[in-house]
Amino acid sequence: MxxxxxxxxxxxxxxxxxxxxxxxxxxxxxxxxxxxxxxxxxxxxxxxxxxxxxxxxxxxxxxxxxxxxxxxxxxxxxxxxxxxxxxxxxxxxxxxxxxxxxxxxxxxxxxxxxxxxxxxxxxxxxxxDDRVLLPPGRVRTQSDTAYTVFTPFKRQWLTVLAAAPPVPRPAPHPLRPVAGLQPAVIPQNIDGFSSPMDPALWPAGEGVAARRLAEFIEQSILDYRLGRDLPALHGTSQLSPYLAAGVISPRRCLAVAREANRGLFAGGLEGPDTWISELCWRDFYTHVTVAFPRVSMGRAFRKETDAVPWRDAPAEFARWCAGETGFPLVDAAMRQLHATGWMHNRLRMLVAMFLTKDLLIDWRQGERFFMQHLVDGDLAANNGGWQWSSSTGTDAQPYFRIFNPYTQATRYDPEGTFVRRWVPELRAWSTKALLSMEKLSASERRRLGYREAMVDHAAARARTLAAFKGE
Ligand SMILES: Cc1cc2nc3c(=O)[nH]c(=O)nc-3n(C[C@H](O)[C@H](O)[C@H](O)COP(=O)(O)OP(=O)(O)OC[C@H]3O[C@@H](n4cnc5c(N)ncnc54)[C@H](O)[C@@H]3O)c2cc1C
CATH class of the missing domain: 3.40.50.620 (HUPs)
Structure with missing residues (x-):
């Protein structure tokens, strides 16, 4: 039997x-x-x-x-x-x-x-096949090749989904036990992997994940399109650690999002539509790692970017890692990562772009540092995010589009709430002072208790443009 x-x-x-x-x-x-x-x-x-x-x-x-x-x-x-x-x-x-x-x-x-x-x-x-909504190989171009751009991938992904919507299924019924077999004791610690982080930050269990999903659908999904860009708010689901460890299934997530979207995968309401797109990004990057295995072996998707002269700058890398760059939103984001093991998506893009474009440091160093610190670390999503930000990947930002860290702060943390939460030395600063940081001299910053900016953004931008152009 x-x-x-x-x-x-x-x-x-x-x-x-x-x-x-x-x-x-x-x-x-x-x-x-x-x-x-x-x-x-x-x-x-x-x-x-x-x-x-x-x-x-x-x-x-x-x-x-x-x-x-x-x-x-x-x-x-x-x-x-x-x-x-x-x-x-x-x-x-x-x-x-x-x-x-x-x-x-x-x-x-x-x-x-x-x-x-x-x-x-x-x-x-x-x-x-279980990990993604549509397994690698199921979403192909008309000429039977893998997609390398997200938008057409998503169009085809939606077509395939609509033809055979994945249906989540409950756990099996209790089975006949195997006589004499006892469950093992699960260790609480593994040598070399003890975490100083409070476990209450990321409570375990399928029940927790299901509640988190239900709360997100009830409270935030309708405002997600705008809310997802404001790190001071709880505008996103924070389900990534649960999805990465498989504590909740993507089919369960899609099914409830679809319900909140008038029964549609796309073309319903803007919030749920956008959130379903994020689940599609998750599938997309997994498909990319399978179709182009070089990306998970430390190689750029865009081979021509192998020629970019990334700088070997360990002291600058260390400042970025520590959240001591002198750019408030970058520092706040890195400190959020150290304190919680998680970082908001808008800020992942910002700090990744800062490392690769303002400091011209190799994206692989940042990718590795993220894996070493993220509770939701996932090779495909992390690699996809880093290669997108550094203009080396599929769908990458063109190399000349470089986030200005000051403008990003004005746009996405307009009251300085997030910066004050994570950078205590800036807690007493007025919003006006925080948002005009660019104009302060190094000595004025020091007098006010915050360190100097580690690069001049305009000069760094020019350096990166030249490096990508091969000048
Ligand atoms: C440089 C960089 C590194 C990243 N590293 C990781 C990583 O290691 N693990 C990881 O899960 N995500 C990663 N992401 C994607 C994204 O930042 C996180 O999935 C998201 O911030 C998780 O928060 P959430 O659960 O509240 O997401 P929500 O906004 O609620 O989105 C729902 C789910 O969709 C998926 N998702 C959302 N955005 C993306 C995306 N851009 N790419 C792939 N999947 C996405 C996640 O599973 C997420 O939980 C990275 C992004 C960048 C720019």
């Missing part, structure tokens, strides 16, 4: 989990669940301690949910990625499993790992 093994990876939920549901349908003789702790792989991928801590807390939660379905979640540890196939094989054989199910991970290293697992297992290994 079939007894499947479900190997959880970045899909830490029971609700609408494609691999779990497929396995449950075949579990005549019970079902075994597994998660492999893989610190060597996490280190190699620069996964942030705050993210690993979030995963562990979600695993504990998942284990409880699975127990209520009579499924025991087992834990194995693989010190290096090369150890993973043997760990999965051993668990499957030890517990008499007849097949293995997992949701597909599309990145290069993960795909190679799964090839090795398949070879080691000696059992059927079923990989399911």
């Amino acid at each position: 079939p007894r499947p093994l479900v190997w959880f990876r970045r899909d830490l939920r029971a609700d609408d989990n494609t691999a779990l549901l497929a396995a449950a349908e075949r579990a005549d003789d019970g079902l075994v669940a597994l998660f492999v702790l893989s610190p060597g792989e996490w280190r190699a991928h620069d996964d942030a301690p705050v993210k690993i801590d979030f995963w562990l807390r979600n695993l504990a939660n998942l284990s409880q949910t699975l127990q209520s379905l009579h499924i025991a979640l087992l834990i194995e540890t693989a010190d290096t990625p090369a150890d993973i196939p043997a760990r999965v094989r051993d668990v499957a054989h030890r517990h008499g499993c007849t097949e293995v199910h997992a949701n597909r991970e599309y990145e290069v290293n993960e795909s190679r790992r799964d090839v090795a697992v398949r070879a080691a297992l000696g059992l059927p290994f079923h990989l399911h």
Whole structure:
């Protein structure tokens, strides 16, 4: 009789989990669940301690949910990625499993790992598409190539979605238990990944994610088109850590957004329409990493930008990392990242552009720093965002479009609320003073308790234009 093994990876939920549901349908003789702790792989991928801590807390939660379905979640540890196939094989054989199910991970290293697992297992290994709304390969141009520009991708994405709308499915019913099998204790800490961050910032669990989604739909989605650009507000869902760890499914998100959008994927109301577009960006960047694997191997999508003479400037990079640039909104954003593991999208674009255009420092350094600090770090979205901001990627900003950090502050933090929240040395400043910072001399800034601007924006802009033009 079939007894499947479900190997959880970045899909830490029971609700609408494609691999779990497929396995449950075949579990005549019970079902075994597994998660492999893989610190060597996490280190190699620069996964942030705050993210690993979030995963562990979600695993504990998942284990409880699975127990209520009579499924025991087992834990194995693989010190290096090369150890993973043997760990999965051993668990499957030890517990008499007849097949293995997992949701597909599309990145290069993960795909190679799964090839090795398949070879080691000696059992059927079923990989399911679950992570994005439409799997890579399903949205192609008329000439059967991958899209490299978002707008036509989205048009086709909407057509495919409308033809077969994905329907979220609930967790399986309780199964027949595997006799004598007890769930493992989930560790609270992994060496090298202890997070100093307050866990209450990112509470774990499918219930939390579902409530967050419901609150966002009730309170913010209608104003999202404008609200999403104002970091001082809670105008976005803050669901990214939950989506990245798979604590909530994108199909669940799409289904409720569609309901709030008069039943439409597009052409309904401006807020929900725009939010559904963000889910499409998430799909788009995943499709790009599969179609153009070089982007996840540290290479630019636009090969010609390999010639940009990025500056080797460790002291300047360190100031950017620390949020000590002397540009209030950039500093506030970097400090938000350090304090919470998360940064608002408008500010991710601003700080990425500041690093690559004002400091002319290689986008790969920023991409890596983000991964090392983000609770929602995701290779495809992070790489896409960095390459967009640095004008090296698909859909990239043209290199001559460079955000002015002062103008961005006036436009997106017009009362200085966000800056005062995160930069204590500016808390007592009037809004007028904050927004005319550009005109203050270095000595005036010092007198008022804020450091000098680390670059002259106009001169930096000219330097970058010349660098991109190859002058
Ligand atoms: C330089 C840079 C780096 C980024 N790194 C990451 C990352 O590592 N992980 C990550 O999830 N997002 C990343 N993003 C995209 C975006 O900033 C975050 O997804 C968003 O800020 C998360 O907040 P939210 O959940 O409130 O988003 P909402 O505005 O509520 O959007 C809903 C969901 O859509 C998805 N989404 C939204 N915008 C984007 C986008 N531009 N690209 C891809 N997916 C998107 C996210 O899953 C998000 O949770 C990055 C953007 C930039 C510019």
